[in-house]
Amino acid sequence: MKRVEYRRRGPVPQDVVEVVERETPAPGQGEALVEVLAAPINPSDVLTLAGDYGTLPPLPAVGGNEGVGRVVALGADAHGPGPGQMVLLPVGIGTWSTHVVAPAKALMALPEGADPVQLSMLTVNPPTARLLLTDTVELPPGSWVLQNAANSAVGGYLVQLAKARGLRTVNVVRRESAAEVVEEQGGDVVLVDGDDLAARVESATGGAAITLGIDAVGGMATERLAQSLASGATLVNYGAMGGEACAISPASLIFRGITLRGFWLSWWYKQAEPQVRAALFAELAGLIAQGQLSARVQTAYAIDDAAQAVAAAASGGRDGKVVLLPNGAIGG
Template structure:
């Protein structure tokens, strides 16, 4: 099955280096499935590699995109034909920004009819990360106090919801008050504006001087260092992002805290396929039941208009929701 794909042959500004090409015909491997894509979101984690942040592990040319939803069109000889026609997430294989994606049958996640395409397309990067962090990695419980910066992000909003589900306290650190009320409604215990208030003072006041038990850092640099200072001795400092482009003082932080990094890609490699699917099944149940919510707001662009789409996705002042790409009809 032929179609189009978004591709980059050099690193640089996504709007400049991305182009649309016809996908070459490929033979389907015996354990693979072919999925006709319907909708793919644009995430910061999709754009960062295009700029060259992970050039050491990316072979060019490359197709971007980690998430998306589509319909199974074909299956390999070792795969049950009952998958044909099912709506799935084709993950951990090729980049998703193309009309047709090929991946292993073991790495497709079937989506129930209760979830629309916009919700389904966003289930992987942020929802699975939030779920795994709060369960597998940190095993957060009611006694825990978690402080997180860049908490108005999609991940931060999901952590806020997980705090309500798991019972831990969540101190959301933001740069403005735009999402303050939303974060409180979602489950945040309190919201601290890093521009107007001292995060350190607010955390110590909330914890009666004890400090947080866990910090989740999305920014790095001085913001990450300040966040680490809010954590009690032998607490956990977990880095999930590097929005500042600068590392924290790992040596200083590790002298008094348990420090670690989380990459969903690495977690995928450490767990069995059975555990991976169990995590997804629980996550999908929570979303289907409304325990966890994912915003459907945003704009959708045809695949051919990818330059316009990534420009909108990169606008720092964009409060209009997620930007999506649409597959071939």
């Protein structure tokens, strides 16, 4: 087997990873050996390699927080999906590998015939988008939602999930070239960020009272969203793509009653009951299998090109996800 390991962390994430060969392990008591089909490279993975993420695994470590695979063999007394079944891998298991060993009971069977690459992104970005949209404020059908970083993976999922729920989205991007991507995914309004954002949001929505804003950029982008929301609205931050802490004025916080709160999926995972997590995964997997939920994929890489894949994932200006195919191209 091959896997992508790192023994140190550093500011250039592609420089700390190396592809190493190991003996393919046999599954032990209650375990399953799984061949990994696809594993994405997320911003959180890049931040982990750089040492800048909220939680860091002990070194040495294997990269990759999510992915899908196919069960190869079960160990003694293993109770879970059988050999040949496509499965969702447990979060944080180290999926940048041709094979992994996991507790059989922790594996979730996935719909056969669905795209493994799309399913491989199931446990990070789609739940983030779904929870941001539904677990913050009550939004009746027809409501508007405002988000920035709308061309990101989370942004794309949020647009699709909002449309399915009868919600409308105002989508803010940082460059004109990104607008077309969001429009193709069904964004109702797409605007390039700028100092006059609030006025343009008001014009585009006919002065609608927007009660939910979603921020992934930070810095003054947070304040521009706050200015575009209705008084008493909630603004949720889940990232700092701009590299700066959220900036929000006393005028927004005090005089207009805007609530700024944070969201971290890892924290939600720690608190959510297993059955709640399983139900959310099942819901999202069903939407993916039906073709109602997807993310743009920019490039898929072989495991031997992992450093190049990490560099691509860390670069700006992408319009799609970077995915590893540890065992090569996935056949029909």
